[in-house]
Amino acid sequence: MxxxxxxxxxxxxxxxxxxxxxxxxxxxxxxxxxxxxxxxxxxxxxxxxxxxxxxxxxxxxxxxxxxxxxxxxxxxxxxxxxxxxxxxxxxxxxxxxxxxxxxxxxxxxxxxxxxxxxxxxxxxxxxxxxxxxxxxxxxxxxxxxxxxxxxxxxxxxxxxxxxxxxxxxxxxxxTIGAELGGALKNVMAIASGVAIGAGLGESARAALITRGFPEMQRLAVKLGGQPDTLSGLSGFGDLVLTCTSEQSRNFRYGLALGRGETFDSSTTVEGAATARAVRQLSGELDIDMPICTVVADLTEDKTDVMRALNALLSRPLKEE
Structure with a gap:
């Protein structure tokens, strides 16, 4: 072949x-x-x-x-x-x-x-x-x-x-679950980079990864993907890798956002466009995806890091 x-x-x-x-x-x-x-x-x-x-x-x-x-x-x-x-x-x-x-x-x-x-x-x-x-x-x-x-x-x-x-x-x-797992983990990698870049600490990153994973599953399942696919290499595995390493372009982009630094515009950051697409999809499908929405707003300068953090922390308390 x-x-x-x-x-x-x-x-x-x-x-x-x-x-x-x-x-x-x-x-x-x-x-x-x-x-x-x-x-x-x-x-x-x-x-x-x-x-x-x-x-x-x-x-x-x-x-x-x-x-x-x-x-x-x-x-x-x-x-x-x-x-x-x-x-x-x-x-x-x-x-x-x-x-x-x-x-x-x-x-x-x-x-x-x-x-x-x-x-x-x-x-x-x-x-x-x-x-x-x-x-x-x-x-x-x-x-x-x-x-x-x-x-x-x-x-x-x-x-x-x-x-x-x-x-x-x-x-x-x-294929739906696999492609959405790969796409959505990039958004979570940006959020994780923002947390570390803004000095929020490792515990905040762990919380974002943990709460971001159900967001990924919600959208994938709504669009026809299987939950087990998101729990595998193409979802959870990729999520962990890109949210914890500076080899990830999406994570480095988030770091720059969190630090208030300029990021190299010639570097492809798929998660930025994906976040905007997810923000639109979540509205059309009536799915709650707060982390993706905040990341989309950050990439378009519609909010700043502290306002984004406050928006997430002020959400109603609920069972896990």
Whole structure:
């Protein structure tokens, strides 16, 4: 099985490294010709310092290079996925399209796997998600991920094709639960970063993680996901990782908000857009999601950290 990767960021490149080192046929596409030239000639990606790219991993700035592959990992920002799919429906039809990004599209209000299913209906839509940092994957450190595919037989094929000695992949047919777990944990990571950045302490972070998890479950179940999926790698596992490590871009963004510092605008923070999408969805579906709402307001400067904290602490007392 030939595997193509759309996106030359850290995560897409790291997946390519792991797969190529396992002997798989991998081609990575990125839109920046200079970045492709650096990866092809120097075998380095500046976003993965200290990692040498395998010689059997190919790179191209031409999209036809990945359209020739049976399976394509889509590792571009979640908000750009619909435009990518719409622009290349004919070339993507019949392929295995696996979303490796996490978020909820602000216009469509769907996660990446659902977006694939809607826009390229004759492709196999899947989601690869779970607690993972690009640096760990690229260094060959043990990582467990969830592959979600509604077609269980095809999911089993993809599970076998993408598993390596360092990547242990579990599978589920619950694409809704998997994509929402991956998207919503980014919002909670921002909230956790805010708590630490504002000096609220580890106990506050623990409380946010604990109360944030039921919020994730409420929305996922309302939209058709399974509670058990949220309790697995793609939900709780990813939640713990991203809320407790500065390797998480969403957590670092929250740290900057909490400290009142400027954050690098060139860094993709999927949780910011997701929080705004969730705020809209929670209103439409009449679901109580106070942490997500506060994070959305913070990202748009509609509130500040202390007012956000007071809004959460002034909520009515109730049973856990």
């Amino acid at each position: 030939k595997i193509g990767i759309a996106g030359g960021g850290a995560f897409g490149t790291a997946l390519g490294v792991a797969l190529a080192l396992d002997g798989k046929d991998v081609t990575l596409w990125a839109r920046n010709p200079e970045a492709i030239e650096t990866m092809q000639n120097d075998r380095k990606n500046p976003k993965l310092p200290g990692v040498e790219l395998p010689r059997n991993m190919s790179f191209s700035a031409e999209l036809d290079s990945i359209f020739a592959c049976d399976t394509i990992l889509i590792a571009i920002p979640a908000q750009t996925v619909p435009a990518f799919l719409n622009a290349h429906v004919d070339q993507l039809t019949g392929k295995n399209l696996i979303a490796c990004c996490k978020g909820i599209d602000l216009k469509r209000m769907t996660g990446p796997a659902s977006t694939i299913k809607d826009l390229v209906p004759n492709a196999t839509a899947a989601m690869l998600t779970g607690p993972s940092f690009a640096a760990d994957i690229a260094r060959g450190l043990p990582t467990a991920l969830t592959l979600a595919c509604a077609d269980d037989a095809r999911g089993a094929e993809l599970q076998a094709a993408l598993s390596t000695t360092s990547l242990r992949i579990y599978r589920t047919t619950d």
